[in-house]
Amino acid sequence: MTQFLALIRRDVALAFRADGGALQAASFFALIIILFALAIGPDLKLMSAIAAPVLWTGGLLATQISLEQIYRPDKEDGSLDMLVETNGALAGVAVAKALAHWLSTGLLLIAATPLLAFLLNIELTALGPLMLALLVGTPGLSLIGSFASALTASLPRAGLLIAIIVSPLYAPFLIFGAGAAAAGAAGDAQFLPNLMLLGAASLFAAAVSPLASAAALRFNLD
Amino acid sequence: MPAPQLSASTLTDMANTLSKSIYAYANPAVFEPVAERIFRLAFIAALVFAGFGLYFGLLNSPADYQQGDTVRIMYVHVPAAWMALFCYSAMAASSAAGFIWKHPLADVAAKETAPIGAAFTFLALFTGSIWGKPMWGAWWAWDARLTSVLILFFLYLGYMALWRAVADKTRAARLAAILAIVGFVNVPIIKFSVDWWNSLHQPASVLRADGPTIHPAMLTPLFLMIGAYMCAYIAMLMASMRNELAARRIARLEAEDHAKPANLVET
Amino acid sequence: MKQKKRERLYMFGGAFIAAAGAVALTLTALSQSITYFYTPSELADLEEAPTRPIRLGGLVLDGSVKHPTGPTSGEQITFVVTDGGAEVRVSYKGLLPDLFREGQGVVVQGKLIGANDLVADNVLAKHDENYMPKEVADALKEQGRWKDGDAGS
Numbered sequence: 004m005t006q007f008l009a010l011i012r013r014d015v016a017l018a019f020r021a022d023g024g025a026l027q028a029a030s031f032f033a034l035i036i037i038l039f040a041l042a043i044g045p046d047l048k049l050m051s052a053i054a055a056p057v058l059w060t061g062g063l064l065a066t067q068i069s070l071e072q073i074y075r076p077d078k079e080d081g082s083l084d085m086l087v088e089t090n091g092a093l094a095g096v097a098v099a100k101a102l103a104h105w106l107s108t109g110l111l112l113i114a115a116t117p118l119l120a121f122l123l124n125i126e127l128t129a130l131g132p133l134m135l136a137l138l139v140g141t142p143g144l145s146l147i148g149s150f151a152s153a154l155t156a157s158l159p160r161a162g163l164l165i166a167i168i169v170s171p172l173y174a175p176f177l178i179f180g181a182g183a184a185a186a187g188a189a190g191d192a193q194f195l196p197n198l199m200l201l202g203a204a205s206l207f208a209a210a211v212s213p214l215a216s217a218a219a220l221r222f223n224l225d
Numbered sequence: 226m227p228a229p230q231l232s233a234s235t236l237t238d239m240a241n242t243l244s245k246s247i248y249a250y251a252n253p254a255v256f257e258p259v260a261e262r263i264f265r266l267a268f269i270a271a272l273v274f275a276g277f278g279l280y281f282g283l284l285n286s287p288a289d290y291q292q293g294d295t296v297r298i299m300y301v302h303v304p305a306a307w308m309a310l311f312c313y314s315a316m317a318a319s320s321a322a323g324f325i326w327k328h329p330l331a332d333v334a335a336k337e338t339a340p341i342g343a344a345f346t347f348l349a350l351f352t353g354s355i356w357g358k359p360m361w362g363a364w365w366a367w368d369a370r371l372t373s374v375l376i377l378f379f380l381y382l383g384y385m386a387l388w389r390a391v392a393d394k395t396r397a398a399r400l401a402a403i404l405a406i407v408g409f410v411n412v413p414i415i416k417f418s419v420d421w422w423n424s425l426h427q428p429a430s431v432l433r434a435d436g437p438t439i440h441p442a443m444l445t446p447l448f449l450m451i452g453a454y455m456c457a458y459i460a461m462l463m464a465s466m467r468n469e470l471a472a473r474r475i476a477r478l479e480a481e482d483h484a485k486p487a488n489l490v491e492t
Numbered sequence: 493m494k495q496k497k498r499e500r501l502y503m504f505g506g507a508f509i510a511a512a513g514a515v516a517l518t519l520t521a522l523s524q525s526i527t528y529f530y531t532p533s534e535l536a537d538l539e540e541a542p543t544r545p546i547r548l549g550g551l552v553l554d555g556s557v558k559h560p561t562g563p564t565s566g567e568q569i570t571f572v573v574t575d576g577g578a579e580v581r582v583s584y585k586g587l588l589p590d591l592f593r594e595g596q597g598v599v600v601q602g603k604l605i606g607a608n609d610l611v612a613d614n615v616l617a618k619h620d621e622n623y624m625p626k627e628v629a630d631a632l633k634e635q636g637r638w639k640d641g642d643a644g645s
Contacts, residue, residue, distance in 0.1 A: 170379065200521045291591060291629075363614075427619055
């Protein structure tokens with residue numbers, strides 16, 4: 004347990020360093036939203052209508068660019084082999100890694116969302132459901148993303164490959180996450196079912212990702 | 226180190242002693258003739274099925290009471306959609322087999338199924354789009370069935386990309402197998418998407434609890450076409466597995482010659 | 493070694509609980525019907541009419557299609573969508589799919605104005621899972637064994 008917590012603490016600290024994944028992802032997130040806003044132009048009504056789906060898409064893309072950082076550096080400097088040797092269950096390492104990614108990148112993106120949402124002129128009533136949906140969905144993004152990172156840990160340049168692998172698996176999160184945000188903003192009865200399906204997707208990721216990541220890591224050790 | 230060119234007969238001998246075990250087929254010398262025979266049979270069967278299927282489907286079957294002649298798109302669309310799901314299931318199953326029993330042919334079968342399955346998926350989406358425009362009034366709708374099949378297409382692409390990216394074949398096989406098995410979750414979602422959600426796509430009309438809702442005169446060409454697609458899959462799979470095994474053999478020989486690095490030859 | 497075994501047990505136990513939770517959540521969500529379209533009855537049951545554009549699915553009520561300016565002009569057309577329980581009036585201007593006819597299942601997309609009127613900007617036809625030759629359909633209708641389309645469900 005102490006090892007588990009130490010691993011999380013180490014990964015979170017690394018993510019917040021200048022070249023860490025969390026800060027890069029957050030700046031990329033902000034840039035996507037700003038570029039989107041510039042592309043939409045002066046139509047504030049349109050902007051507030053599509054704010055939630057744009058923020059979801061932006062958050063998802065920003066998450067993707069941070070994924071390579073989860074396992075590859077550890078693989079490169081040999082600390083992954085150390086982790087495997089000193090920790091009993093590899094799946095435990097995978098859970099700690101995914102959790103650390105969410106605590107750094109996931110939470111940072113969520114924290115940045117309200118600011119960026121106001122740049123998109125979001126309605127105040129729409130912000131709550133959006134934040135709730137992000138809280139429910141982003142752990143799933145981290146879990147599935149860390150699985151893709153584990154799959155490609157031994158590849159030198161895996162960024163694009165990770166995006167190709169992860170995008171179809173992220174689709175349900177985008178559909179139900181943006182769906183819940185939109186329904187919640189409209190006070191629609193579809194809010195809860197969408198949120199539940201989003202939660203189900205995250206739970207399913209929690210069930211599958213650690214075991215699948217552990218298997219992938221085993222085959223990525225030399 | 227034995228020279229591989231000389232080993233064909235020794236390999237056959239070895240294979241004979243192992244022939245009781247399925248592992249014998251891991252040996253190219255044993256697999257090769259079997260694969261060729263299956264390829265020929267399946268190829269001819271596909272042509273026969275397709276001939277009859279297209280004859281009945283296009284010329285000698287009734288038009289639908291609502292859709293008229295447009296219904297004939299069904300005979301290319303439905304088998305393609307079924308094969309899209311079948312190929313993914315076969316890919317996941319042989320991935321699991323390769324993962325558990327480390328059988329090299331299972332890995333090759335999974336790898337070579339992916340592009341065929343992706344092609345069937347594309348065909349299903351494409352013909353569905355052509356069918357959707359006159360019937361629904363839209364080329365595409367983002368309903369649950371269409372979206373989940375589109376995701377299936379990209380799962381195939383991701384699987385193929387992973388195989389390509391990892392140079393070491395054994396490692397690539399294991400990693401791709403994990404991805405294929407994880408992605409299998411989409412298959413039941415596709416199957417039941419039309420029951421779980423109110424979708425624009427119709428519910429199942431063949432595989433349903435109370436029997437098919439397609440008239441027998443239309444069911445015959447449909448099943449003939451499914452037979453044709455299935456045989457075409459088997460034939461293509463055998464051909465591309467032989468191809469892959471030959472490519473690996475060439476790569477191995479050249480690596481032993483130290484003439485070229487293996488990754489310049491292998492695909 | 494013993495510790496390793498216990499950790500593995502935690503892992504599989506945790507995975508199983510998460511998977512069970514995912515299934516339970518999915519089933520609960522599906523029982524609350526998440527939809528590509530609303531049926532007229534579902535729309536009538538809503539406490540508040542949705543203000544954003546919606547999709548509405550159901551059957552075109554027999555005898556309800558009206559073309560004020562003639563059937564081929566591509567001009568304004570009105571019809572009623574029903575699912576047997578409730579009805580919604582739809583007005584639409586534009587091209588209709590081949591399958592559009594009275595008694596046919598349709599999915600219309602547009603905005604509600606008032607409780608029971610919808611201005612559509614898109615009309616899609618939905619066909620059901622029944623395929624048969626015209627003669628068979630006619631024979632079934634004659635024998636009274638025709639079960640009316642349930643394309644709305």
